[in-house]
Amino acid sequence: MSSLIELDNIGKFYGNIIALQGVTTEVHAGEVTCVLGDNGAGKSTFIKILAGVHQHDEGVMKLEGEDVSFGSPREALDRGIAAVYQDLAMVPLMSVWRNFFLGAEPTKGTWPLRWVDVAKAKSVAKAELAQMGIDIRDTEQPVGTLSGGERQSVAIARAVHFGAKVLILDEPTSALGVKQSGVVLKYTLAARDRGLGVIFITHNPHHAYPVGDRFMILNRGKSMGNFAKADLPRDELVRMMAGGAELDQLTHELESSERGGGGG
Amino acid sequence: MSDATVAAAPADSDDERLAYRGVFQRLLVRPEIGAIIGAAAIWAFFWAVAEEFGKAGGILPVLAVASTLGIMAVAVSLLMIGGEFDLSSGAATGTLGIVTILLVKDVGELGGAGLSLWIAIPLSFIVALGLGFFNGTMVERTGLPSFIVTLATFFILRGFKLGFSKLIIDNITVGRIDEGHGYDFWVKIFGSTWVRNDHQFEARDAVYTIGLLGGITLIVLAVYELNYLRKERFNPAGLGIFVAGLAGLVAGIAVMHAGDSTGSNWIAGAIIAVSGLAAATGLATWRYELQPTEAISMPSGAAAEVGGGVALVALGFLSAWQLDQGMDGGIALGQDSVLDLVGFLRWPLVVFGGLLASYAAFVKSGAKIGGDLNEQLHAIVRLLTVGGATAFGVYSFMFMATEEGLRAILFGALVVAGFAVLAIAAHTAGRTSRTAKSIVQLVIAASTVALAFFIRNQSGTPKFRTEVFTILLVVAMVIVGWALTNARFTSRRVQDADADKLGSRMAIGGLLAGFVGLGIKLLFTTDAEIAAGIPRAQFRVEFLWFVGVTALATFVLGRTKFGSWIFAVGGNKDAARQIGVPAARTKTQLFMIVSVAAWLVGLLLAFRLNTLQSGTGNGLEFEYIIAAVVGGTFLTGGYGSAFGASIGAFIMAMSKQGIPAARWNSDWRFAFLGVILLAAVIANNFIRTKAEASR
Numbered sequence: 002m003s004s005l006i007e008l009d010n011i012g013k014f015y016g017n018i019i020a021l022q023g024v025t026t027e028v029h030a031g032e033v034t035c036v037l038g039d040n041g042a043g044k045s046t047f048i049k050i051l052a053g054v055h056q057h058d059e060g061v062m063k064l065e066g067e068d069v070s071f072g073s074p075r076e077a078l079d080r081g082i083a084a085v086y087q088d089l090a091m092v093p094l095m096s097v098w099r100n101f102f103l104g105a106e107p108t109k110g111t112w113p114l115r116w117v118d119v120a121k122a123k124s125v126a127k128a129e130l131a132q133m134g135i136d137i138r139d140t141e142q143p144v145g146t147l148s149g150g151e152r153q154s155v156a157i158a159r160a161v162h163f164g165a166k167v168l169i170l171d172e173p174t175s176a177l178g179v180k181q182s183g184v185v186l187k188y189t190l191a192a193r194d195r196g197l198g199v200i201f202i203t204h205n206p207h208h209a210y211p212v213g214d215r216f217m218i219l220n221r222g223k224s225m226g227n228f229a230k231a232d233l234p235r236d237e238l239v240r241m242m243a244g245g246a247e248l249d250q251l252t253h254e255l256e257s258s259e260r261g262g263g264g265g
Numbered sequence: 266m267s268d269a270t271v272a273a274a275p276a277d278s279d280d281e282r283l284a285y286r287g288v289f290q291r292l293l294v295r296p297e298i299g300a301i302i303g304a305a306a307i308w309a310f311f312w313a314v315a316e317e318f319g320k321a322g323g324i325l326p327v328l329a330v331a332s333t334l335g336i337m338a339v340a341v342s343l344l345m346i347g348g349e350f351d352l353s354s355g356a357a358t359g360t361l362g363i364v365t366i367l368l369v370k371d372v373g374e375l376g377g378a379g380l381s382l383w384i385a386i387p388l389s390f391i392v393a394l395g396l397g398f399f400n401g402t403m404v405e406r407t408g409l410p411s412f413i414v415t416l417a418t419f420f421i422l423r424g425f426k427l428g429f430s431k432l433i434i435d436n437i438t439v440g441r442i443d444e445g446h447g448y449d450f451w452v453k454i455f456g457s458t459w460v461r462n463d464h465q466f467e468a469r470d471a472v473y474t475i476g477l478l479g480g481i482t483l484i485v486l487a488v489y490e491l492n493y494l495r496k497e498r499f500n501p502a503g504l505g506i507f508v509a510g511l512a513g514l515v516a517g518i519a520v521m522h523a524g525d526s527t528g529s530n531w532i533a534g535a536i537i538a539v540s541g542l543a544a545a546t547g548l549a550t551w552r553y554e555l556q557p558t559e560a561i562s563m564p565s566g567a568a569a570e571v572g573g574g575v576a577l578v579a580l581g582f583l584s585a586w587q588l589d590q591g592m593d594g595g596i597a598l599g600q601d602s603v604l605d606l607v608g609f610l611r612w613p614l615v616v617f618g619g620l621l622a623s624y625a626a627f628v629k630s631g632a633k634i635g636g637d638l639n640e641q642l643h644a645i646v647r648l649l650t651v652g653g654a655t656a657f658g659v660y661s662f663m664f665m666a667t668e669e670g671l672r673a674i675l676f677g678a679l680v681v682a683g684f685a686v687l688a689i690a691a692h693t694a695g696r697t698s699r700t701a702k703s704i705v706q707l708v709i710a711a712s713t714v715a716l717a718f719f720i721r722n723q724s725g726t727p728k729f730r731t732e733v734f735t736i737l738l739v740v741a742m743v744i745v746g747w748a749l750t751n752a753r754f755t756s757r758r759v760q761d762a763d764a765d766k767l768g769s770r771m772a773i774g775g776l777l778a779g780f781v782g783l784g785i786k787l788l789f790t791t792d793a794e795i796a797a798g799i800p801r802a803q804f805r806v807e808f809l810w811f812v813g814v815t816a817l818a819t820f821v822l823g824r825t826k827f828g829s830w831i832f833a834v835g836g837n838k839d840a841a842r843q844i845g846v847p848a849a850r851t852k853t854q855l856f857m858i859v860s861v862a863a864w865l866v867g868l869l870l871a872f873r874l875n876t877l878q879s880g881t882g883n884g885l886e887f888e889y890i891i892a893a894v895v896g897g898t899f900l901t902g903g904y905g906s907a908f909g910a911s912i913g914a915f916i917m918a919m920s921k922q923g924i925p926a927a928r929w930n931s932d933w934r935f936a937f938l939g940v941i942l943l944a945a946v947i948a949n950n951f952i953r954t955k956a957e958a959s960r
Contacts, residue, residue, distance in 0.1 A: 074842075074843055074845070075845050078845055084843070086843065091837070091840060092832065092833045092836035092837040092840055092841060092903065093836060093837065093903075094832065094836045094899075094903040094904045095829070095832050095833060095836055095903075099829050099832065099833075102829075103829060103830075103833055103841065103844050103846060104830075104833075104841075104844045104845035104846045105845070106826045106829055108826065115825070116820070116824040116825055117824050117825060117826060117828075117829065119824065
């Protein structure tokens with residue numbers, strides 16, 4: 002299968018801080034690529050490079066075989082890369098249909114008499130959500146009245162509708178309960194089934210394993226390798242996540258005791 | 266919900282799990298409904314104490330004040346929905362007016378630029394755009410709160426106004442715009458007036474009556490259509506009764522118009538009442554589904570509430586009547602004792618109000634005597650604050666009010682409380698039985714009739730008296746009709762797109778007809794009125810600008826991309842930017858909209874007054890913000906309505922004009938405005954919570 006996105010030895014520095022180094026991975030259409038890592042592992046930097054918030058400082062990023070580097074989120078969006086952030090997904094006081102079409106409202110008429118085709122926007126939003134299996138009672142209802150899982154789901158459906166090829170989900174389940182997380186995971190798979198390449202970022206291996214086709218584990222800004230689901234039993238993934246954290250701790254302690262010893 | 270069902274719902278049909286919202290519930294979720302109710306209440310209140318408020322001569326000045334205030338309030342509400350403030354907006358109105366005048370003043374020893382208005386007006390427009398751009402860019406670039414940035418702009422503008430006025434013309438009064446070249450043309454756009462006394466239209470009252478009654482009829486029809494369940498097959502017999510009833514109504518109104526004696530008026534009134542009820546039942550029989558009959562069972566709670574409500578209304582009548590006896594030098598109290606009475610009532614009311622509020626606060630706090638010390642201290646602080654604030658409020662109100670105002674307040678408060686209790690009773694009764702609800706509604710109608718007669722006999726303002734009498738009787742008739750049909754016909758519990766469309770069209774048509782009637786009445790006089798020597802009243806083009814700006818802003822907010830973006834940048838700027846909304850540009854454009862509105866208002870003021878003081882507009886920015894908030898706009902951004910802001914402007918204008926008109930001590934008007942703002946915000950908050958709960 003040809004890859005949508007190829008990353009080769011991507012690195013990012015903030016001054017003298019190495020946020021990300023030597024990360025190599027591939028994202029395929031119709032697959033969920035899970036990026037796992039503990040806090041500070043470089044997950045956010047990784048997303049921000051893909052979504053156009055930051056630019057990488059070394060390595061090569063290829064979108065459908067073409068070398069790219071996005072200057073802004075809008076540019077990434079225009080190229081079909083949509084990011085859904087945990088807390089930045091929606092405007093709570095606005096209705097579902099307005100949120101769904103925000104920034105890309107369907108209009109009719111010609112300027113200056115150009116207005117939003119509200120009836121169309123509502124019916125398209127409802128239909129599109131229904132197609133993803135998201136059942137919204139009333140598209141006029143403010144997004145703030147939806148549950149956390151429903152909000153994420155609407156954001157996913159929006160990205161799918163606007164022709165995203167790559168969907169980046171940033172910790173979509175971290176603030177949710179078990180049931181709500183299940184809802185979001187279901188829509189993640191629905192997006193995958195519609196042929197999108199999904200990048201699912203999480204620190205929870207139990208959420209990643211059921212939906213992921215491929216896994217990349219980040220640790221302290223470095224990739225610990227790419228694995229296909231077949232090569233990686235669930236226990237191994239959990240162990241690597243947990244082991245990674247232990248290793249961190251150990252390295253940290255060793256380093257500090259070494260420095261302490263050198264001083265004395 | 267969504268995790269249980271995966272089945273795709275059909276796209277454009279309505280969801281069957283969506284709880285159906287009745288016509289009244291749907292009305293209540295609008296952000297501006299609180300402001301509309303408030304505006305009507307304040308208008309009725311001032312009308313009752315100051316007769317000018319019922320006349321064109323008293324309304325037109327309110328419109329004039331509301332117009333310039335409203336144009337700014339609408340623009341400021343857009344900015345506030347976008348999550349920013351502009352404290353320079355008041356000073357900007359004066360600045361842009363003065364800039365225009367200085368540009369047209371003759372070149373001379375101390376003159377301005379001496380430009381034609383054809384150049385000066387576009388130039389000052391560009392200055393306005395620049396001012397807004399400056400505010401917006403400063404806020405966006407520095408990331409400072411707009412409160413601070415525009416406060417700085419406010420002082421800069423204030424200094425510029427004074428400094429340049431003195432520097433250029435050596436005077437703080439800047440005039441005159443009518444010396445400018447091209448004045449004759451531009452005055453038509455910014456300064457036209459319509460002098461009511463110069464325009465006679467003999468059929469005016471007929472048009473007014475037809476428009477108003479036609480409007481009321483259409484709105485009643487709309488409510489029926491929106492509320493009741495349609496029959497599968499319409500009953501033609503009902504249609505016959507309905508048409509006959511309507512004919513009877515027309516005949517009755519004709520008789521009332523033709524006749525002049527009290528006797529013929531009574532006959533006409535009876536005809537109208539009977540045919541109105543016939544029309545209501547006929548309409549329901551024709552179109553709507555009957556419901557199975559049920560036994561009448563009045564819950565005891567509802568019965569007690571009915572008793573309490575009626576008692577409160579009666580108490581209102583009694584106290585107003587008693588005070589009136591005092592005023593007229595009647596039996597109860599002598600003329601001199603009126604002031605004594607006010608003085609006497611003042612302290613008991615202060616104490617009573619304070620104690621009542623303290624008690625309520627204590628009960629609400631849930632603290633117990635002998636309970637936790639900390640909790641008790643907390644309760645005591647609360648008690649003192651609430652009680653003290655209420656006592657102070659009552660005290661200041663008593664000082665503001667004249668005897669007449671006091672009487673109106675006392676009467677109004679008791680009667681409104683009584684009717685509110687009756688409305689609650691109807692709700693309580695409705696939970697058990699529809700017939701019981703209808704009976705309570707009949708009691709409400711009877712109380713309305715009593716209120717109508719009481720006001721006719723007791724009010725000191727003749728025009729208010731007769732018109733309110735008519736209005737209340739019509740209202741009572743509508744309530745009786747509603748109670749009769751409500752007991753027998755089925756309310757709709759499901760969506761019906763056809764009925765909703767027809768209903769809302771009729772409602773809009775009804776409103777339009779009413780407004781056309783009212784407009785004709787405000788714009789024209791009759792020969793008879795001229796002969797009676799009514800005072801000159803004029804209507805300024807500013808009001809048309811106001812209506813235009815409100816309509817445009819409402820359209821932009823509700824129906825354009827830019828409107829969505831305004832809500833988005835105010836509601837969650839980061840999310841909006843993330844999804845591709847140009848957030849910084851949207852906000853800058855909003856600042857520019859406000860300064861262009863200030864330019865418009867500056868020109869309107871310049872053409873109205875011909876000369877502007879250098880202080881023009883200073884300090885008004887808070888009035889714009891108050892009007893926007895009273896109209897339902899959030900101070901925190903992301904929610905609100907332009908139409909609401911325009912209603913808020915009306916409320917402000919009525920308060921400003923009404924206090925002197927009611928001959929109250931106008932030194933207290935700011936206290937009044939403060940109370941209105943607080944009441945509006947609390948009411949809005951309450952309504953919003955209710956509305957959210959009903960979603």
